[in-house]
Structures are given as C-alpha cells and as structure tokens.
Amino acid sequence: MKKSVPALLTAFFLGVNIAAAYADELVVYSARKEHLIKPLFDMYTTKTGVQVKYVTGKAGALLERLKAEGSNTPADLFITVDAGNLWKAAKEVVLQPVESEVLKKNVPSHLRDPQNRWFGLSVRARTIVYNKDRVSPSDLDSYSSLGEPRWKGRLLLRTSKKVYNQSLVASLIAEKGETASEKVVSSWVANLPVAPFSSDTKALEAVMAGVGDVTVVNTYYLGRLLKKNSDIPLAIFWPNQNGTGVHMNVSGAGVTKHAKHRDQAVKLLEWLSSDEAQGTFASLNLEYAVNSSVKPDPLVAAWGEFKGNPINVAKYGEYQAQAIKLMDRVGYK
Amino acid sequence: MSATNEVGEFREQNSIFRSFRTFRWNAPGWIVISFLLALIATTPVLVILSSYFFPEEDIWQHLVENVLQGLALNTLKLLACVIPLTALLGISMGWLTSACEYPGRRFFSWALVLPFAVPPYVYAFVYLGIFDFSGPVQGLIRESFPSVGFIDIRNTAGVSIILSLAFYPYVYLMSRSAFLTQGRSSMEAARMLGQTPIGAFFRVALPMARPWIAAGLLLVAMETLADFGAVAIFNYDTFTTAIYKAWFGMFSLNAALQLSSILVVFVLIILVLEQHFRFRMRFNETYTAAVPHQRLHLNGLKKWLAFITSLMIFFFAFALPFSQLIIWSWSNLNSDALQYLEQALNTFVLGAVTAAVTTLCAIIIAYSKQSNPGLTMKWNARLATLGYALPGTVLAVGIYIPAAWLDNQLLNIFTGITGSRINPLLQGSLIILIVAYAIRFLAAGFGSIDSSMNRITPSIVEAARTMGTTGTALLKRIYLPMTKTGLLTASIFVLVDVMKEMPITLMMRPFNWDTLAVKIFEYTSEGEWELAALPAVGLILTGLLPVLFLTKKTEE
Numbered sequence: 001m002k003k004s005v006p007a008l009l010t011a012f013f014l015g016v017n018i019a020a021a022y023a024d025e026l027v028v029y030s031a032r033k034e035h036l037i038k039p040l041f042d043m044y045t046t047k048t049g050v051q052v053k054y055v056t057g058k059a060g061a062l063l064e065r066l067k068a069e070g071s072n073t074p075a076d077l078f079i080t081v082d083a084g085n086l087w088k089a090a091k092e093v094v095l096q097p098v099e100s101e102v103l104k105k106n107v108p109s110h111l112r113d114p115q116n117r118w119f120g121l122s123v124r125a126r127t128i129v130y131n132k133d134r135v136s137p138s139d140l141d142s143y144s145s146l147g148e149p150r151w152k153g154r155l156l157l158r159t160s161k162k163v164y165n166q167s168l169v170a171s172l173i174a175e176k177g178e179t180a181s182e183k184v185v186s187s188w189v190a191n192l193p194v195a196p197f198s199s200d201t202k203a204l205e206a207v208m209a210g211v212g213d214v215t216v217v218n219t220y221y222l223g224r225l226l227k228k229n230s231d232i233p234l235a236i237f238w239p240n241q242n243g244t245g246v247h248m249n250v251s252g253a254g255v256t257k258h259a260k261h262r263d264q265a266v267k268l269l270e271w272l273s274s275d276e277a278q279g280t281f282a283s284l285n286l287e288y289a290v291n292s293s294v295k296p297d298p299l300v301a302a303w304g305e306f307k308g309n310p311i312n313v314a315k316y317g318e319y320q321a322q323a324i325k326l327m328d329r330v331g332y333k
Numbered sequence: 334m335s336a337t338n339e340v341g342e343f344r345e346q347n348s349i350f351r352s353f354r355t356f357r358w359n360a361p362g363w364i365v366i367s368f369l370l371a372l373i374a375t376t377p378v379l380v381i382l383s384s385y386f387f388p389e390e391d392i393w394q395h396l397v398e399n400v401l402q403g404l405a406l407n408t409l410k411l412l413a414c415v416i417p418l419t420a421l422l423g424i425s426m427g428w429l430t431s432a433c434e435y436p437g438r439r440f441f442s443w444a445l446v447l448p449f450a451v452p453p454y455v456y457a458f459v460y461l462g463i464f465d466f467s468g469p470v471q472g473l474i475r476e477s478f479p480s481v482g483f484i485d486i487r488n489t490a491g492v493s494i495i496l497s498l499a500f501y502p503y504v505y506l507m508s509r510s511a512f513l514t515q516g517r518s519s520m521e522a523a524r525m526l527g528q529t530p531i532g533a534f535f536r537v538a539l540p541m542a543r544p545w546i547a548a549g550l551l552l553v554a555m556e557t558l559a560d561f562g563a564v565a566i567f568n569y570d571t572f573t574t575a576i577y578k579a580w581f582g583m584f585s586l587n588a589a590l591q592l593s594s595i596l597v598v599f600v601l602i603i604l605v606l607e608q609h610f611r612f613r614m615r616f617n618e619t620y621t622a623a624v625p626h627q628r629l630h631l632n633g634l635k636k637w638l639a640f641i642t643s644l645m646i647f648f649f650a651f652a653l654p655f656s657q658l659i660i661w662s663w664s665n666l667n668s669d670a671l672q673y674l675e676q677a678l679n680t681f682v683l684g685a686v687t688a689a690v691t692t693l694c695a696i697i698i699a700y701s702k703q704s705n706p707g708l709t710m711k712w713n714a715r716l717a718t719l720g721y722a723l724p725g726t727v728l729a730v731g732i733y734i735p736a737a738w739l740d741n742q743l744l745n746i747f748t749g750i751t752g753s754r755i756n757p758l759l760q761g762s763l764i765i766l767i768v769a770y771a772i773r774f775l776a777a778g779f780g781s782i783d784s785s786m787n788r789i790t791p792s793i794v795e796a797a798r799t800m801g802t803t804g805t806a807l808l809k810r811i812y813l814p815m816t817k818t819g820l821l822t823a824s825i826f827v828l829v830d831v832m833k834e835m836p837i838t839l840m841m842r843p844f845n846w847d848t849l850a851v852k853i854f855e856y857t858s859e860g861e862w863e864l865a866a867l868p869a870v871g872l873i874l875t876g877l878l879p880v881l882f883l884t885k886k887t888e889e
Contacts, residue, residue, distance in 0.1 A: 027844075033855045034847070053844050055761075056855065060581040061840040064730050068737035072744055072757045088584045159568045161578050194466075194485050198568045199860030205467035211483050221860065321392075321583040328399045333568060 025051035026264050029066065031059035031080035032251055036284050040277055047271075050264060059085040066094045071258045076265040081251040082163045083120070084170070087317025090117040095254035098266055106273035106291045110312045111250050120250030120313065121272050122281055123288040125306070126168055127246055128237040129222055130214045131207050140237045143168065143247070146214065147187025155191040156203045156212035160327040163320075164200075164218060168247050169327060170319035171311060175244055178326065186330035196333050201225070208232055218249075223286035223299055238306035245309040249316070250290065363804070367701035367710070370694050371717035374772045377731025378597055378719055384590035392579060392588040400575060407489070408571045408599075411557055411564075414493035415500065419553045422497060422646060423504025424546060428534060431512040432520075434628040435639040441647065442509075443884035448650040449502035450876025452833040452850065454562025455869045456495045458862045459654040461486070461566060462661075487567045495563055498650045500553045503826070507549035507781065510818050510887060511542035514788070517627055530629050544787050547607050548780035552826075554603055555722035555776060558596050562835065566857070572596055573724045586730065593727045600722040604715050655873065661866035673849065673871045680832050680848040681875055683763075687770040688778075688828040694771060695778035695823055700808050703786045714779065721776035725836030732769045733841060736760070766841045773837060774830050778823035785819025786812060818887050825883040829876050849875070 030037055034056050041052040057065075059080040066073055066089075078089055089095050095117040103112070103119050111120035128140055139150065146155050158165055172181040193212055197203040200221035207215050225232055238246050253272065255265045271277055278289040283297040295301060429435070430442035464470050466483050474481050515538060523533040539546075561573040572592060580589035631639055698717055702710040720728055740759040747755055759765045789812065797811050813820070835850040842851070849872040856865035 033859060035855065055842065055844050056851075057839045058581070058726065058836075060584075060586075061726055061729065061836075064586065065733060065737075065840060068730075068734045069757070069760050070737070070741055072737075072741055072760065074756070074761065084584075161565070161568075161574060161582065163582065166582055194483070195487060196568055198566050201860035201862075202461070202465070202467075205465075209467040209472070209483075211466045224861075317584075321585075324578065324582045325395045325399075328395065333570060 025053050026076050026261055026268060027074045028052060028054040028077045028079060029062045029075045029256075030054050030056050030078075031062055031085065032056070037079065039284060040272065040280055043277065043280065044268060044271060048267075050268070052268070063089055063092060063094065066256060067092060073256060073258050074260065075256045076259040076261045077253055077268060078256055079121075079251070079253040081124075081249075082167065082316075083250050083252070083313035084163055084167060084317040084320045086113065086118040086250075086252050086254065087314050089254060090115070090314075091317070094257055096257045096259070096262075098255050098269065100266060100270055102270040103273055106270075106278075108290065108292070110310050111248075111290050112252070113254070113314055114312065118252050118254035119269065119273065120252040120290045121278075122251050122285070123290055123308070124164075124218045124220065124249045124251070125246050125288060125308065126164055126216060126218050126249065127306075128214055128239050129204060129207065129217050129234050130237055131210070132233045132235045134210070134213045137235070137237050140214070140239065142240045142243060143172070143216065144184045145239075146216070147184055147191060149191075151191045151214065153191065153193040154213040155188060156194070156206050156215040157188060157192060157196045157332070158200050158203050158215075158217070159196040159198055160324070160332040162199075164249060165216075166320050166323050166327075167249050167313075167316040168216070169323035170316040171247055171309065173319045173322055173326070174311060174315045178322065181323075182326050182330060185327060185332055189330050189332050204234060208234060219300065219303065220286035223297075226299060227286075236303045238304075240309070241307055244311070245307040248308045248313065250313050251287075363697060363701045364705065364710070367698050367713060370698060371713045373768070374717040374720060374775055376735055377723065377728050377772065378716075380731040380734055381590045381593050381597065381723075381727070384587040384594075387587045389585055389588040389591065392583060392585055393591070396575070396579075396588075396592075400570075404570055404572055404575050407569065408558065410489045411493060411496070411569075411571060412554060414489060415496045415557045416550055416554060418493060418497040419501040419504050420546070420550055422501040423549060424508045424539070424542075426501075426643065426646060427505050427508035427512055428538070429639050429643065431509045432534075432538065432629055433631050433639065435631045435636045437640055437643065441643040443881060444647050444651070445505060445643065446502055446880050446884050447647075447655075447873075447877065448498055449506070449829055450833075450873045450880050451499060451651070451654065452562070452835070452853075452869075452872065453496055453499035453556075453560055454566060454835070454857065455658070455853065455865075455872075456499050456654060457563035457566035458857055458865065459657050460491075460495055462862055463653070463657055487569065489569070492564060492567050492569045495567070496557055496560060499563070500556050501650070503552045503556075504546060504549035506822055506826075506883075507545040507784070508542050510781075510822055511545035511784075512538060513887060514818060515541055521627075544784040547610070548784045551603065551607055552721070552777055552780055555600060558599055558722045559724050561724050561726075562857075572599075576724055576727060580726075589727065590731075593723055596722055596724075597719060600719055601715075608711075655870075658866045658870050658873070661863040662870050665863050665867060670867060673852070673868055676847050676849050676852060676868070677871050677875045679846055680850070680872065683767070683770070683838075683846075683848065684828040684831040684879075687767050687774070687831045688824040690767060691771045691774055691778045691827045692782070692820060692824045694775060695782045696808070696813075696820070698775075699779060699783040699786050700812060702783065703789075703812070704807075714783070718776035718779050720772045721774065723773075725773065725834065726840060728773055729769060729837045729840040732765070732772060733760075736765050736768075761841075761843050763843055763846070766838070766843070766846075769837050769841055770827075770831050770834065773834070774827045777826040777830050781819045781823040781826060782816060785816035789815050821883060821886055825879050828879050832872060832876050 037054065041054065045051055066075060066078065078095065080086060090113055097116045099116060107119045111123065112118065130140065169181060169185060172184060197206065200217040203215040204217060204221060204225055206212060219236065222234060222236065240246060253269055255262060255269060259265050272281060273291055275291060275294055278291040278294040282289040286297055286300050288296050426445050430438055430445065462468055464486050471484060519537050519541065520533055523537040528536060559573065561577065564571050564574055572595060576589045576592045579592055580586050698714050702714045736759050740757050744755065744757060794811060797807055802810055833850060835854050838848050838851055839854060849868045852868040853865045
C-alpha cells in the first residue's frame with residue numbers, strides 16, 4: 001500500500017502530460033491572452049471539428065520553452081504580440097516558412113515576415129491621445145514634436161520597459177538614424193512632469209486627471225476607457241500624417257519548425273487571417289484587422305481613417321536592443 | 334552568555350567527532366539524499382553561471398555605463414527600508430498577540446496573518462488604484478485643497494510600504510511561533526530579577542527569538558530581491574526589472590542570467606552576515622513549551638494603544654485592499670466567475686502537493702545539517718535555498734532548460750532502442766512544475782524547520798542516542814514531534830507561496846492547468862486591474878483557509 005501511493009501519483013502526473021500530448025489536435029503556444037484567443041478557437045472548433053489546445057504565457061518564456069523542447073515540442077503554432085517577438089522567434093529558428101496564397105492575399109507584405117515565417121493578424125496603432133479641454137489638435141503634429149518646449153511639463157509616457165515604446169523608438173531609429181532619434185527621445189524625457197507609467201491605461205487616466213495633457217498609447221486602451229464611459233475628455237490625434245504615418249505594431253503567429261500537425265496549423269493560420277475570423281480577432285481587443293476587407297468595430301471606426309507607417313514591422317526587432325540602450329542613455333525609465 | 338559560549342564550543346568540537354561517526358555508520362543515507370537534493374536545487378544557479386560562457390560584452394558595457402549603479406542603489410534602498418519595516422511590524426505584532434492581553438487580541442492574532450494570502454502585485458495595483466493621481470483619495474484631496482497638486486506615490490517609500498505590507502507576515506508568524514514556544518521560565522526569571530516587562534522583552538524574549546526573526550527577515554530580503562510584479566506596477570527599477578528588460582527587450586537571455594548572478598551574490602552576502610551575527614549562539618529551551626505563557630495584561634492607555642496599532646495595521650494591510658477588490662469584483666461580475674472555482678482547485682492542489690514535497694525535502698536538509706554540525710552541511714543547506722531570491726521566470730528557465738535536455742536525451746535513447754517515438758515525459762508535466770516550485774520555495778520551508786530544530790536541547794538528543802536511537806528513529810521520535818509548529822508553519826508558507834506564485838506557473842504549467850495567479854497576470858499585464866480583482870479575491874479566499882488553519886493550530 002505504502003509503495004503504491006507514489007506510483008499512483010507518478011502515473012497521475014505523467015498521465016496528465018501524456019493525455020495532453022497524445023490526443024490528435026492542434027497545440028498552440030500563445031503570448032496573446034486567453035480571453036482574446038479562446039473565442040476564436042471555439043469558433044474554429046465549431047466550424048471544423050478540430051480541437052485546439054493552448055497554453056498562454058510571456059512571449060520570451062514561451063520562446064525559451066520552444067527552444068528547450070526542440071524537436072519534441074508539442075506546439076504547432078506560436079502566437080505572440082509585438083513584431084519584435086515574432087522577429088526574435090524567426091531568428092531563433094523555431095518557426096518555419098509557410099507559402100500560402102491565402103495568407104499572402106490577406107496579410108499586407110509590410111505586416112508579415114519577408115521570409116513568410118510569421119504573419120501579422122491584428123494591427124495596433126500607437127498614436128497620440130490628448131485632453132480635449134486643454135489641448136487644441138492644431139498644436140499637435142508628429143511624435144517627434146512632442147519634444148518641443150510647448151509640451152514642457154505636459155507630456156506623459158508609459159515606461160520604456162514596455163515593448164510598444166521600444167518598437168516606437170526602433171522605428172524612429174530606422175527612419176532618422178540613431179543620433180537624431182536620441183535627440184527626440186531626450187526632448188520627450190525633458191518634458192515629462194512625472195516618471196513614466198507602468199501601463200497605457202494609467203497614462204490615460206493621468207491625462208484625464210490633469211497630471212499632463214498628452215500621451216502616446218495604443219488606440220485600444222482608449223477604446224476600453226470609452227466603452228466604460230463615453231464622456232471622458234480624451235481624443236485621438238493621428239500623428240505623422242504628412243510624413244511617414246502612424247506607428248503600427250502587430251500581433252501575429254507562425255507555424256513552429258517542429259510542428260506535428262503542420263497542415264492543420266497552416267489551415268488555422270489561414271482561417272485566422274480570413275474575413276470570417278478577422279472581425280472577431282481584431283474587435284475582441286478593439287484593434288484593427290490586417291485583412292483590409294474587414295471593417296473595425298464601430299467605436300474604433302469613429303476615430304476615422306489614417307495613414308499608417310508602411311515600414312516592415314520586422315525592422316522593430318532589428319533595432320529594438322539599440323532602442324532600449326538609447327532610452328537608457330537619456331534616462332527614459 | 335560567555336559561559337554558554339564556551340560550553341557551546343566544547344560541544345561543537347565534540348560533535349564533530351560524532352558527526353564523523355554518524356557519517357560513517359549511522360546516517361549516511363540522509364547525507365547522500367541531502368547532497369542530492371541540494372544538487373537538484375542548485376541546478377538553476379549552475380545554469381545561470383554557465384551563461385558566462387557566452388559573454389555579452391556589448392550589453393554589459395551599456396549596463397555598467399548607464400544603469401547598473403542606479404539599479405544597485407534602488408535595490409539596496411528597498412532592502413534598507415523593507416527589512417526594518419517588516420521587522421517592526423512583524424515583531425511588535427508577534428509579541429503583542431502572543432505575550433500580551435488587550436482588547437481584540439484573539440481576533441488580531443489570526444487577522445494579522447491574512448495579508449499573507451495577498452500577493453504583492455495585488456497590493457501594488459490596488460494601492461495604486463486607490464492612491465494614484467487619478468484615484469479617489471487624491472481626487473478628494475485636490476477638491477478640498479487645490480493647492481496640494483499631484484502627489485506621486487511611485488517611489489522608494491511607496492514600494493517599500495507595499496512590499497512590507499505583503500511580507501511582514503513572514504516575520505510575524507516566525508516571531509510569534511518563537512514567542513509562543515519560549516515557555517515562561519526565562520521570562521519569569523527575568524521578571525524576578527527585577528526587569529520591567531519591556532526590559533524583559535528586550536533582554537530575554539527578543540534575543541531568544543533571534544533565529545526565528547532572522548529566518549523570517551531572510552525570507553523577506555529574498556522575496557524583496559526576487560519581486561517583479563509589484564515593482565513593475567510602480568515602474569520602480571530594480572535588478573529584476575533590468576533582468577527582464579535584458580531578456581525580453583534586448584533578447585539576451587545570457588545577459589539576463591548574468592544579471593541574475595548578481596542577485597545570487599547579494600543573497601550569499603546576506604546569508605554570511607546572518608550567520609556571522611548568530612555565530613556560536615545557542616538557543617535551547619530548558620523547559621518545554623508545555624508550560625504556557627502567562628499573558629501580560631495591558632491596562633489603561635497601553636491597552637488602547639495596542640488595540641489601535643493592531644487595528645491600523647489590519648486596516649491597511651487587509652481590510653482596505655480587500656474591500657477595494659470586492660468592490661471592483663462586484664462591478665465586473667460575470668459568468669467567468671465559475672471557471673475560477675476550477676482554477677482555485679488547481680491552485681490549491683498544486684500548493685498542497687508542493688507543500689508536502691518541499692517540507693519533506695526541507696526536513697531532510699535540516700536534519701542532516703543538525704546531525705552533522707560541520708560547515709559542509711551548513712553550506713549544503715545554504716546553497717539549496719538560494720533559489721528563493723531569483724526572479725521566478727529566471728528560475729523557471731534555469732530548471733526548464735536542463736529538464737528538457739534530460740527529457741530529450743531519454744527520448745532519443747528510447748527511440749534508438751525501440752525505433753518508435755514517444756511523447757516527452759517531463760516537459761509540460763506537473764512533475765517538473767512541482768520540482769520547480771520545490772526549488773523556489775525550499776527556503777521558505779527550510780527556515781522555519783531549521784530554527785525549530787535549533788531549539789531542541791542537545792541533551793535530549795544525546796540521551797536518545799545513548800539509548801540507541803539514531804538516524805530515522807531519532808528523527809521520528811525526537812526531531813519531528815518537537816518541531817511540530819515549525820513543520821506546520823513551513824508547509825503553510827510553501828502552500829500559500831505556491832498559490833501566489835506566477836512566473837513559474839506561467840512558463841511550466843501543463844495544458845488546461847491555469848491557476849488564479851495566471852488569470853490575474855493575464856488581466857494585469859494588459860492594465861485591466863478591475864477585471865483582475867475577481868480572481869484576486871478568489872486567490873485570497875483560497876489562501877485564507879490554510880492561513881486560518883495555521884493560526885488555530887499554533888494557538889493551541
């Protein structure tokens with residue numbers, strides 16, 4: 001009896017694992033949160049009968065898990081937010097190229113890997129939001145102009161530790177070069193009345209409270225606040241409309257190199273980029289679809305059309321480390 | 334004191350011979366297992382050190398030039414504030430609720446443990462929600478006194494208070510368990526020799542409780558070093574935030590691991606310091622705890638002062654944040670609430686299994702240290718408990734990489750022999766998750782057990798040995814029964830810590846094994862604090878059960 005207890009426990013713990021891996025179904029590692037992906041997987045299962053199993057986590061940790069598991073990984077598809085993370089996954093050779101006419105048609109070329117190892121699935125526009133009571137939109141122009149002296153003590157930013165700001169600075173570096181970008185970022189820092197915030201939402205709330213007048217956030221954070229209360233004194237400004245366009249990042253996915261169900265994974269990926277899925281994929285988080293034939297949520301559509309930056313998002317990954325060092329140097333916390 | 338020291342030294346020498354004999358004849362099994370456990374537990378540290386084979390000169394030059402100094406300073410400032418603050422809160426409340434009698438004492442004695450069930454990152458987002466620029470408190474202040482302006486609470490003081498509220502229960506529980514088991518003989522002796530109650534506390538009770546308090550503060554220090562959630566929410570830069578930035582931002586796991594090694598050095602220094610202060614001290618109790626404390630009846634002003642202090646601490650450490658969470662949960666209540674039941678069960682099962690495993694490991698390591706008083710087993714124990722100070726995600730890769738490697742080798746061998754493929758055994762299994770937890774929280778279990786074992790009078794052990802009781806029998810008949818409270822405290826520490834744990838669970842859990850902490854992460858990482866409130870309430874309620882059980886048991 002005494003010996004059978006550990007034996008039973010072992011069987012139980014290994015059993016959980018074997019059951020997880022043996023079943024014939026798609027396995028997804030996702031850095032996109034459960035409440036944003038589960039509804040789509042449910043739709044897919046209903047439509048095709050294919051079961052989708054997933055585990056969520058931080059992008060970097062999931063990537064290490066994929067690497068450590070090597071050819072024994074159960075994962076077929078890797079979903080993550082931020083182009084930098086996708087770029088890194090491709091660089092670490094955990095993804096495989098997928099040649100698919102459907103994906104090429106649905107995903108514009110600047111929102112996917114030049115070698116087709118990953119594909120953007122939703123677009124996040126990082127833009128300027130201002131307090132309507134205290135700022136006239138005619139005073140606003142580009143991201144860089146937020147460093148002008150007139151915004152002294154009025155600009156609020158999220159922390160440089162967040163990848164969205166790292167991508168933003170990376171795209172500045174890609175366009176203007178390092179020296180000019182460093183000047184811009186350092187002029188932003190000089191305009192901050194308080195230390196950067198840990199989330200876009202906190203920065204927006206501080207703009208509402210009057211700690212500052214403008215901030216730079218992903219649009220869906222404003223969308224969430226507006227959904228709760230449409231009377232808040234915040235409005236969107238689309239910067240760089242006479243220049244390079246609004247900074248865009250993606251959430252996206254790629255088929256893993258050692259996928260056990262490759263064809264199924266490609267099918268799921270194609271479906272996620274389709275008209276049918278794109279509306280839900282984007283609107284669950286009030287983002288924009290990559291598939292141009294899909295209209296955004298009415299709340300999002302009300303912000304109007306804008307010109308997005310056509311730079312390939314893979315560039316953000318390349319310049320990200322450089323961007324972080326730059327922000328450290330100028331004291332952007 | 335000096336007389337005791339000499340006796341202690343004599344015993345120490347004497348016992349080296351005995352330990353040698355033990356090693357040869359009596360309990361070699363314990364020592365071997367203990368070494369083995371320590372080896373497993375130090376694997377992540379070895380992985381961290383192996384990162385030096387891949388120098389990241391470019392990143393290091395940047396770090397040294399721009400950020401390292403600030404990080405070290407911030408981390409030290411945090412330690413310098415959190416340690417005294419938790420000591421003050423923990424010891425004073427531990428003493429009041431165990432050795433004094435005042436209105437509400439019975440209630441406070443368990444209520445003040447409740448914050449233990451609240452993860453630090455939950456404190457951070459709740460307190461920021463209440464006291465930040467846009468929160469209700471500052472709104473009210475600005476309305477009444479427009480000249481005050483905006484008050485930024487995201488600084489060393491703010492973070493220190495948050496972490497102290499979250500961590501003081503370690504010191505509280507440890508010092509309480511020391512005061513409760515001290516028995517009354519020494520206090521009575523002190524009083525008879527003319528000490529005032531306060532004098533007796535400072536000259537007798539407090540010094541006698543030092544190993545417990547030190548063990549509690551050590552846990553606090555290590556938790557502070559490892560914390561990521563709370564400091565990230567306050568955007569306060571420490572080593573952990575830099576580690577994650579190097580890894581997730583600059584895409585260099587090696588640089589992240591190398592930064593982590595600095596944390597390991599920090600802990601080693603703290604461990605050596607702690608050992609230094611306790612050098613050659615002995616803390617045996619001549620009478621057993623069977624003679625209970627005569628509680629000191631506070632009266633007049635003192636009585637109410639004690640009451641109000643306890644009430645304030647309870648209010649800020651539990652009542653206020655918990656009420657805020659309830660309010661947020663209520664306004665966001667939806668059908669998801671039911672799935673939290675399953676996750677609460679997952680959370681509890683993982684915690685309970687890990688608590689059992691970890692306590693067992695801690696007993697083995699502590700016992701082999703006790704029966705072999707040389708330096709070897711002391712260092713064995715120290716190295717085994719290092720993992721506590723590492724940020725969870727770093728520890729997780731440090732375990733996952735070698736485990737996956739081992740797994741892959743086994744699979745290759747299997748495939749080589751049989752020609753057929755099987756599925757991985759360790760990767761993504763509960764076993765590896767529990768091993769990881771055990772490594773992470775070994776320190777939490779060990780501290781309490783080790784300090785309880787220190788309390789056992791050597792003469793009892795010697796008497797048992799002369800009667801031929803050694804090895805396993807000695808552990809069963811003497812050590813375990815005499816350290817019951819310590820064992821209980823240890824397993825509850827581990828249980829609740831596992832339930833609150835986030836990064837390891839996130840990286841290593843099997844499919845469909847989400848815990849409440851994972852749910853909280855999913856919401857907070859997107860800044861949706863109010864949606865995170867419901868799973869947070871679930872987590873706190875689940876954690877309350879063992880916490881209440883512990884206080885009830887130790888009170889008896």
